[in-house]
Amino acid sequence: MNHMNLILASQSPRRKSLLTQLGYQFSCQPANIDECVLANESPHDYVERLAKEKAQCVASCAGEESVVLGSDTTVVVNGEILGKPADFDDFSRMMASISGTSHQVLTGIAAVSRNKVLSSVIQTNVFFKQLSSNEIEHYWQSGEPQDKAGGYGIQGIGGQFVIEIQGSYSAVVGLPMYETVALLAHFGVVNAING
Numbered sequence: 074m075n076h077m078n079l080i081l082a083s084q085s086p087r088r089k090s091l092l093t094q095l096g097y098q099f100s101c102q103p104a105n106i107d108e109c110v111l112a113n114e115s116p117h118d119y120v121e122r123l124a125k126e127k128a129q130c131v132a133s134c135a136g137e138e139s140v141v142l143g144s145d146t147t148v149v150v151n152g153e154i155l156g157k158p159a160d161f162d163d164f165s166r167m168m169a170s171i172s173g174t175s176h177q178v179l180t181g182i183a184a185v186s187r188n189k190v191l192s193s194v195i196q197t198n199v200f201f202k203q204l205s206s207n208e209i210e211h212y213w214q215s216g217e218p219q220d221k222a223g224g225y226g227i228q229g230i231g232g233q234f235v236i237e238i239q240g241s242y243s244a245v246v247g248l249p250m251y252e253t254v255a256l257l258a259h260f261g262v263v264n265a266i267n268g
């Protein structure tokens with residue numbers, strides 16, 4: 074019997090769809106937090122802190138019997154965090170840095186209840202094909218990269234650039250399915266399969 078009320082602290086339709094796919098009943102509340110990187114903060118610490126802050130932000134106004142799930146996804150190349158591309162030049166630089174090589178996608182997940190906070194970071198390695206300047210330009214014109222951290226979406230047109238991934242596909246999209254189920258089980262939140 075599931076007494077806890079699950080809340081997804083996100084406005085991302087991708088996260089909502091992955092959590093729905095897992096068979097949970099939940100509501101969504103966006104968390105408005107400052108997403109700036111702190112001085113000397115590692116990408117690992119950054120995604121974990123943001124996932125926790127998103128969950129804590131929503132938990133601070135939620136009921137006592139709630140479990141709030143927060144998540145954050147960031148693309149990292151050579152230790153540098155790639156945010157959303159500011160303009161085409163910025164995007165071209167990002168694509169040059171990930172073209173023909175592998176980069177990391179770090180996804181932090183955190184769950185917060187009245188008396189417990191648990192979090193983890195999942196790393197996935199993504200190997201991109203060598204992109205031509207034509208492909209870079211056409212991809213930009215598609216409109217997909219503009220609002221995406223790292224400048225691409227594996228779940229969209231960007232999927233055709235991915236030669237190989239090592240790790241969790243769902244983590245790259247926004248919510249690692251295996252780890253999310255394990256995390257929520259620690260809070261007594263179960264779905265139709267593990268309940």
Ligand SMILES: Cc1cn([C@H]2C[C@H](O)[C@@H](COP(=O)(O)OP(=O)(O)OP(=O)(O)O)O2)c(=O)[nH]c1=O
Nearest residue numbers: 083084085145146220221222223225226227245
């Ligand atoms: C690498 C990659 C990034 N992205 C991008 C889109 C977003 O810019 C980024 C995730 O940003 P987040 O800040 O983690 O999430 P969000 O702003 O979409 O939603 P919320 O904070 O409310 O939960 O990941 C993909 O959608 N697919 C991919 O394959």
